Amino acid sequence: MPDDRPSPSPVVVVGAVACAITFAIFTAGPLHGALSSLFGALPFAKVFRYLLLVSLLGVLLFATKPWRSVPSDVWGLRGPASRPVLWLAGFSIGIGALVAIALLDAAAGHLSWEENGTAKLAKRLPTVFTLLLLLAPLEEMFFRGWLFDRFRARFAEKTTHLAVAAIFAGVHAFRERDAPKDLASSASGALDVLAAWGRNLVDLERFGPSFVGLFLLSLVASTARRRWKTLWFGIGLHGATAWLPVHSALTQRSVERDWAGSKWLYDGVPGWIVLATVLFLVARRPPVEDESPGDSDPAHPSGSDRARRTSR
DSSP states (O other): OOOOSOOOOHHHHHHHHHHHHHHHHHHHHHHHHHHHHHHSOOOHHHHHHHHHHHHHHHHHHHHHOGGGGOOTTTTTTSSTTOOTHHHHHHHHHHHHHHHHHHHHHHHTTOEEEOTTHHHHHHHHHHHHHHIIIIIHHHHIIIIIIIIHHHHHTTSOHHHHHHHHHHHHHHHTTSOGGGSOSSOOSSHHHHHHHHHHHHHHHTOTTTTHHHHHHHHHHHHHHHHHHHHHSSSHHHHHHHHGGGHHHHHHHHEEESSSSBTTBOTTSSSSHHHHHHHHHHHHHHHSSOOOSSOOTTTOOTTSOOHHHHHHHHHO
């Protein structure tokens, strides 16, 4: 059943976002101090990033109440359209592509083994499993599930794919590694982080290659969702990026960035070619015609649905 209750006005939402950002700016310093006293030294940018994320997530929950829009089949993760084997397909393709790019990088003489790689990997295992088992499914449900449906209810199909991909790629500009080091644990330090992330977002040389790779990844995942009426393939493909912290821990790269990308593998010409090829293969057949229970909402027709109704 569609939720007909009115959403908060844009003014209220903008005000809530401003309050969330302000809260994170002034709370990050004390929180960083408290966490560092309990768990040892922590990067201030990491604490601020997660605090800001939680604050903005609270605004999203308040403004849109997304749980009201979750379809009964959870975007094909259960029910008749659910095909978990597609997770294995997406994961295998992703891992195979990343390993192949790494081998190409090694053949070019860019990679060498990290002396303390095993110790680094042990420290990063929680990150690996968090990305594989938690972040990949949640991000796919948010971006290729909930957000995709919100856009598709208002815009044409191609516009929806492109908009979701741009948002997905853009939010990755706000990363801990792209923030200044040794920041003051204070509101001024938080503002420095925000300024650095803003510059990174429009830095074509530094962030542009990552944006292209992430943009293509989103297009593959959203196209797979529309073709197979399920998120399983996208979750598997996204989960394959858990290989990246493993690769980063075990190897050193002699060149920070070149045409082949960086240590993150997806941000160079080989990664783009692989993702574009997978996108072509996934998109070469039309989507399945029969809609899953959660894939069509008569009260919120897609842009293409609206066009068909108008032409009648």
